[in-house]
Amino acid sequence: MQNKKARRKLRAALDCTICLDSPASPINRCQNGHIVCGICAGKVGECGVCKTKLQVSVMAERLSRQLDLKCNCPYFESGCVNPVAAADVKDHLAKCYFRDVTCEFAMKQSDWEDVETILHAVVGLLIDTNHDPAKRREALDDYCGRYGGKIPISLRDYPAHLRNVHQIEFHEIVDGKWISMDYLTEMDGARFEASPTPHVNEVMQKNGHIFLFHSCNDAELERNWVTILGDAKEAEKYAFQVEISSLANSGSNMEQSFTIPVLAYHDHTKLSMAEITKNSVVIPACHYAQFGITMDSEPNNCLWLHFEFTIVEKP
Numbered sequence: 203m204q205n206k207k208a209r210r211k212l213r214a215a216l217d218c219t220i221c222l223d224s225p226a227s228p229i230n231r232c233q234n235g236h237i238v239c240g241i242c243a244g245k246v247g248e249c250g251v252c253k254t255k256l257q258v259s260v261m262a263e264r265l266s267r268q269l270d271l272k273c274n275c276p277y278f279e280s281g282c283v284n285p286v287a288a289a290d291v292k293d294h295l296a297k298c299y300f301r302d303v304t305c306e307f308a309m310k311q312s313d314w315e316d317v318e319t320i321l322h323a324v325v326g327l328l329i330d331t332n333h334d335p336a337k338r339r340e341a342l343d344d345y346c347g348r349y350g351g352k353i354p355i356s357l358r359d360y361p362a363h364l365r366n367v368h369q370i371e372f373h374e375i376v377d378g379k380w381i382s383m384d385y386l387t388e389m390d391g392a393r394f395e396a397s398p399t400p401h402v403n404e405v406m407q408k409n410g411h412i413f414l415f416h417s418c419n420d421a422e423l424e425r426n427w428v429t430i431l432g433d434a435k436e437a438e439k440y441a442f443q444v445e446i447s448s449l450a451n452s453g454s455n456m457e458q459s460f461t462i463p464v465l466a467y468h469d470h471t472k473l474s475m476a477e478i479t480k481n482s483v484v485i486p487a488c489h490y491a492q493f494g495i496t497m498d499s500e501p502n503n504c505l506w507l508h509f510e511f512t513i514v515e516k517p
């Protein structure tokens with residue numbers, strides 16, 4: 203009993219004087235012994251109580267491990283609700299599945315040319331939003347929609363951002379349901395008109411999980427792959443099936459089927475294009491040139507193929 207009480211007191215003595223939580227590593231202390239956690243220390247740089255210098259405390263670190271202190275992940279608000287060992291927060295942050303994502307719709311080169319417009323938008327954004335997080339989010343969404351800026355977005359907000367800002371369609375996938383889509387690709391003769399920035403074609407939902415269907419092409423190859431907004435363990439459970447065919451009225455009956463693994467979103471952002479290619483449905487430009495058809499409504503360097511796809515649970 204006495205022992206339990208003592209441990210509790212010791213824990214309380216180690217709480218961060220700024221966020222009042224168990225201190226995330228590296229734990230700092232000031233010259234007067236006030237404790238500041240690693241995350242707060244990164245923001246304030248000095249003691250919040252007495253304004254003296256901070257220094258990492260080896261003793262506090264050791265105690266934190268001994269007492270097995272737990273604290274909330276900084277992405278708690280985004281959905282990372284399981285307490286993390288305070289001593290391991292730094293490692294956790296590097297792989298936390300609720301850390302911010304960068305919107306896939308990266309800035310296009312040509313948009314940078316109008317620097318004045320962009321500066322205007324950014325300055326306007328900072329003044330207008332007046333530190334209101336909701337307003338700022340809205341303004342950032344607007345900015346991303348217009349300029350495709352590389353702006354961090356919380357994983358939780360990303361699907362809504364894709365839907366509202368980039369008008370990406372959402373599909374609910376139940377067992378046995380296939381989504382039908384005709385996709386066009388711009389050609390430059392028998393090669394693709396290269397557009398090396400990846401983009402998201404569709405957002406799919408199954409079993410409460412969100413899946414993104416990505417594409418990216420260079421002059422020769424188009425890659426199509428799928429990610430889950432989740433971790434590797436969740437990705438393991440699913441596969442993506444796709445059938446690619448000529449459009450019904452094309453007079454040709456090409457049809458190909460593929461099954462590819464689903465990748466974990468945050469893992470895939472670190473992969474090289476070569477590694478992504480290994481987990482993609484790869485369509486060579488000559489395939490479009492041979493089987494794609496034009497439509498009257500689009501310029502005739504735009505060729506269309508028909509895609510049917512679904513997410514399946516692995517047995």
Ligand SMILES: [Zn+2]
Nearest residue numbers: 218221239242
């Ligand atoms: Zn703190």
Ligand SMILES: [Zn+2]
Nearest residue numbers: 232236249252
């Ligand atoms: Zn202090």
Ligand SMILES: [Zn+2]
Nearest residue numbers: 275277282298
């Ligand atoms: Zn986390």
Ligand SMILES: [Zn+2]
Nearest residue numbers: 305307346347
């Ligand atoms: Zn965006």
